[in-house]
Amino acid sequence: MSPPVKLIGFFGSPYAHRAEAALCLKGVPYELMLEDLFNAKSELLLKLNPIHKKVPVLIHGDRAISESLVIAEYVDETFEGPPLLPSDPYDRAMARFWAHFIENKFIKPFFMAHWLEEGEVREAFVKEAKELLPLLEEQLKGKRFFGGDAPGYLDIAASMLAPTRMAVQEVTGVALINDDDYPALSQWAREYISNEALKPCMPDKDQLLAYFMKNKEMYKAGVKAMLQK
Template structure:
C-alpha cells in the first residue's frame, strides 16, 4: 500500500501531542516532522496550512488536515479501531461539548492565570478556578472523561493533565491543587500514567526551562510597558 501519513508538529505543543496520542492509541504508523514554528516555518507547513500557518498538520496521502480537534475526528473516522469518540450520538455530543469547554474556556484561562501578567492574570486566576470546578463536577465518579479508558475529551484536555503542572513549576504558582481539585488531580495522574500517554509526553525538564524563559520575557515586557 502506498499509504503516506506525515505529521508536522512542535515538540512542546499540546496541540501536536493530541494528534500523536490519537495516532498511537489507534496504532497507526506515521512520520513525524519537527517544525521551527517561531523562526523558520518549513515550505511544507506553508503549503499545507496556508490559512493559519500553524501546527499540527496531518498530511494523509498528500492531503492536509488542520486544527487538532478536526484532526482527531478525522483519525477516528478513518481508522475505526480503538474508537476515540463514543458511538452513541448523544454521548458524542457530550464529548464534543466538554472538549470545546476544555479547549476554549479552561486552557486559555489557565494559560493566562499562569503566564499572564498584571490584572489580567488575577482575573484569569479566578476564572480558571470556576472553570476547573465545573470540570471537577463533570469528572466525578469516572476514571477518565471517556469512562474506563482515555477518549476524546481526555486527549483534548492534555493541557490540563500535563502542561499545567509543568507551568506551575516553571512560574512557581499553584492552580490545580489536590485540596481544591482532588478528582482532576487523580485524573491527571492516571492520564500521565497511561502507557501511550506516558511515552508521548515532552520531557519535563526541557519544558520547565522553556516556560521559565517565556515567563521571564513576558514579565520583562510587562514591566517595561508599565
C-alpha cells in the same frame, strides 16, 4: 495498503500533542516532522496550512488536515483501533460540547492566570478559571478518564492540563489545580501521563520543563500582546 501518515508538530505545543495522542491511542504508526517555529516556518507547513500557518498538520497520503481536534476526529473515523469518541450519539455530542468548552472558554483564562504578572487583570483571570475548574472536576466524578476507563477524545482535548500544565505550574509557581481542591483532575493528570498507550508521544518531563523555563519571558510577553489586541 494505507498511505503513510506524517505529522508536522513542534516540541512544547500542547496542540501538536493532541494530534499525536489521537494517533497513539488509535495505534497508528506515524512520522513526526518537528518545526523550528522560533526561526522560520517551513515551506511545507505554509503550503499545507495556509489559513492559520500553525502546527499541527496531519499528512495522510495526499491529504492534509489542520487543527488538533479536527485531526483527532479524522484519525478516529479513518483508522481502525479503539474508538476515541463514544458510540452513543448523546455521549458523542457531550464529548464535543465539553471539548468546545475547553477550547473556547477555559484555556484562555486558565493560562492567562499562569503567565500574567500580578495585578487586577491577572486576578480577574484567576477568578474566572476558578469558576470554571469545578465544571471539569464534576465531569470526572467516578471516572478514571473523561472517556471512562480509557482515554478518548475529551481526554485529548483536555490533555494540556496534564504534562503542559504541570511544567507551566512549576515554572510560574502558580498552582490552580491541586489534590485538595481538585482531586479528580489531579489524579486524572497522573493517569493520563502514565497511560501505556500514550507513552510513545508523552513529552519528556525534564525537557518540557527546560523548554518553558527557557521561553518563560516569551510566553509572558505573548499573553501581554494578546491583551492589547
